[in-house]
Amino acid sequence: MTDDLPMVLAGQCDGEPGPGHVLDAEAGFEVANAVVGGHGREIADVGQLADLAAALPRDMGVTLDEVVRGVGPGPYGVTTLVARVTAMPERHFGPSGECSGGRTGRVPGLELQVVLAPAGHPEGQVAPREQLRPVExxxxxxxxxxxxxxxxxxxxxxxxxxxxxxxxxxxxxxxxxxxxxxxxxxxxxxxxxxxxxxxxxxxxxxxxxxxxxxxxxxxxxxx
Missing domain, CATH: 1.20.58 (Methane Monooxygenase Hydroxylase; Chain G, domain 1)
Incomplete structure (x- = not known):
C-alpha cells in the first residue's frame, strides 16, 4: 500500500522532502494523467504502447496489476489491455548508489491492467477502476x-x-x-x-x- 506515503520526487535520498517536492509530485501526477487520461487508456497494439511510453518520463516506473478484472458480472467476450496512472513507492539513491531512506514516498507510475468486457463493448471505452470487479x-x-x-x-x-x-x-x-x-x-x-x-x-x-x-x-x- 502506498496511500500512507508522502508524495516526493526522485533525486533525494537523505532528509525529509520539503513542500516544493510535494508540489512537484502533484504536478507530476497531473502531467501523467493528462497523457494517459483520468480513467486510463486502452492499448490495442505495440504502436499505441510505444506512443504512450514516448510521451511519459523515461524514468517513470511500470507495474502490472496481477488481478484480472472485468466490466460487469460477465459473461465476457473481449480482452483489453488498459494503462492507468498509479501511485508507486519510490526509492531515492545517492551518487554512489546507496540509499538509507528506503521507501520515502510515492510518485506517478504506469500500471498495465488486463480488463475483460462483454462482447460488443465499444473499442477504446475505458471503465473507471471503481467500476471493475475481479473475475476470479x-x-x-x-x-x-x-x-x-x-x-x-x-x-x-x-x-x-x-x-x-x-x-x-x-x-x-x-x-x-x-x-x-x-x-x-x-x-x-x-x-x-x-x-x-x-x-x-x-x-x-x-x-x-x-x-x-x-x-x-x-x-x-x-x-
Whole structure:
C-alpha cells in the first residue's frame, strides 16, 4: 500500500522532502494523467504502447496489476489491455548508489491492467477502476475480506468450496475406492459451503437488524 506515503520526487535520498517536492509530485501526477487520461487508456497494439511510453518520463516506473478484472458480472467476450496512472513507492539513491531512506514516498507510475468486457463493448471505452470487479472468485473474496464485507466474503468462499466439490466428481472415472473417497469429500465440502452460506445470511441479518446470537449447531444445518 502506498496511500500512507508522502508524495516526493526522485533525486533525494537523505532528509525529509520539503513542500516544493510535494508540489512537484502533484504536478507530476497531473502531467501523467493528462497523457494517459483520468480513467486510463486502452492499448490495442505495440504502436499505441510505444506512443504512450514516448510521451511519459523515461524514468517513470511500470507495474502490472496481477488481478484480472472485468466490466460487469460477465459473461465476457473481449480482452483489453488498459494503462492507468498509479501511485508507486519510490526509492531515492545517492551518487554512489546507496540509499538509507528506503521507501520515502510515492510518485506517478504506469500500471498495465488486463480488463475483460462483454462482447460488443465499444473499442477504446475505458471503465473507471471503481467500476471493475475481479473475475476470479478467489480475488473477489480477497477484496471483500480486505474491505470488511464479511457476508460477501463468506458467500464467495462457499462458492469456491462448491466449485471444488463439483470438480472432484466431474468428468472423472477413478477406481472404485478412490471414487468413493472423492464423493465423500465432495459431500463434506458441499455441507461446509451450506454452513458458510447460512452464516453469511446471519451476518447480513445481524448487521441490518441486530439479530441476537444463534448458538452454533442450532440453525438446522446438517453437520
Amino acid at each position: 472468485i478467489s480475488d473477489r473474496a480477497d477484496d471483500a475480506l480486505e474491505d470488511g464485507r464479511t457476508a460477501e466474503w463468506l458467500t464467495l468462499i462457499a462458492a469456491q468450496l462448491t466449485t471444488i466439490a463439483r470438480q472432484l466428481t466431474q468428468d472423472t472415472a477413478p477406481p472404485r475406492p478412490l471414487g468413493e473417497d472423492l464423493a465423500l469429500e465432495a459431500a463434506r465440502l458441499g455441507r461446509q459451503a451450506a454452513r458458510l452460506t447460512a452464516l453469511a445470511r446471519r451476518v447480513t441479518a445481524a448487521q441490518q437488524t441486530a439479530e441476537p446470537h444463534i448458538p452454533y449447531g442450532t440453525d438446522g444445518i446438517d453437520r
